[in-house]
Amino acid sequence: xxxxxxxxxxxxxxxxxxxxxxxxxxxxxxxxxxxxxxxxxxxxxxxxxxxxxxxxxxxxxxxxxxxxxxxxxxxxxxxxxxxxxxxxxxxxxxxxxxxxxxxxxxxxxxxxxxxxxxxxxxxxxxxxxxxxxxxxxxxxxxxxxxxxxxxxxxxxxxxxxxxxxxxxxxxxxxxxxxxxxxxxxxxxxxxxxxxxxxxxxxxxxxxxxxxxxxxxxxxxxxxxxxxxxxxxxxxxxxxxxxxxxxxxxxxxxxxxxxxxxxxxx
Numbered sequence: 001x002x003x004x005x006x007x008x009x010x011x012x013x014x015x016x017x018x019x020x021x022x023x024x025x026x027x028x029x030x031x032x033x034x035x036x037x038x039x040x041x042x043x044x045x046x047x048x049x050x051x052x053x054x055x056x057x058x059x060x061x062x063x064x065x066x067x068x069x070x071x072x073x074x075x076x077x078x079x080x081x082x083x084x085x086x087x088x089x090x091x092x093x094x095x096x097x098x099x100x101x102x103x104x105x106x107x108x109x110x111x112x113x114x115x116x117x118x119x120x121x122x123x124x125x126x127x128x129x130x131x132x133x134x135x136x137x138x139x140x141x142x143x144x145x146x147x148x149x150x151x152x153x154x155x156x157x158x159x160x161x162x163x164x165x166x167x168x169x170x171x172x173x174x175x176x177x178x179x180x181x182x183x184x185x186x187x188x189x190x191x192x193x194x195x196x197x198x199x200x201x202x203x204x205x206x207x208x209x210x211x212x213x214x215x216x217x218x219x220x221x222x223x224x225x226x227x228x229x230x231x232x233x234x235x236x237x238x239x240x241x242x243x244x245x246x247x248x249x250x251x252x253x254x255x256x257x258x259x260x261x262x263x264x265x
Contacts (some may be wrong), residue, residue, distance in 0.1 A: 008059030094260030097130030123149030
């Protein structure tokens with residue numbers, strides 16, 4: 001067996017924990033750090049470090065799973081002892097690779113935009129590399145994030161676009177699921193039945209789409225027979241321009257992602 005890859009994860013919220021739990025301890029030595037010690041308590045890994053300095057000293061790859069507003073603190077607190085050979089992977093939304101390069105010099109950095117489905121290893125992640133990261137660095141990051149789902153390597157300007165679709169997407173889906181559930185409750189279904197019905201309806205629809213070569217528009221037609229119940233519901237969607245509303249919502253998310261990126265420059 002080869003030498004283990006030493007990965008340090010800074011920030012142990014939903015995404016940091018999901019990544020850590022997806023990595024094989026046979027292949028990776030995993031170190032974690034969070035300023036909130038309650039988040040790392042009881043996690044089994046190679047080491048829960050008490051300080052950021054300790055984590056950086058032990059790691060060859062550092063995954064920044066922290067919020068964008070905490071990036072400045074990370075950079076300020078790591079100055080003077082971060083190793084030059086460290087490879088940095090950031091999943092902080094809206095923070096471009098050139099920000100790290102400006103603040104930390106010729107650092108090898110890769111930026112990743114995963115989504116919450118990482119918790120069940122069904123994430124969609126978009127990934128790009130900075131100026132000083134190599135193709136090998138990119139492949140290493142791809143290998144790590146394939147443990148939590150599928151990964152697309154793209155140019156960096158697509159990451160903010162991906163944020164508005166796949167990054168925020170689970171929230172859109174849950175919004176629609178909640179709306180269907182509330183409609184079910186109004187019809188008299190009990191909460192347990194209503195929730196399970198909506199969950200299974202979405203799960204079944206997604207599985208069918210994965211097994212079909214049809215476009216979504218064709219799949220809609222396969223459900224909506226002329227004069228039927230689905231067509232009646234879809235006509236209300238069309239009348240209220242739901243599709244246009246969704247497009248506007250995605251545009252709003254994209255504009256917000258770009259604004260976050262500007263404030264990080």
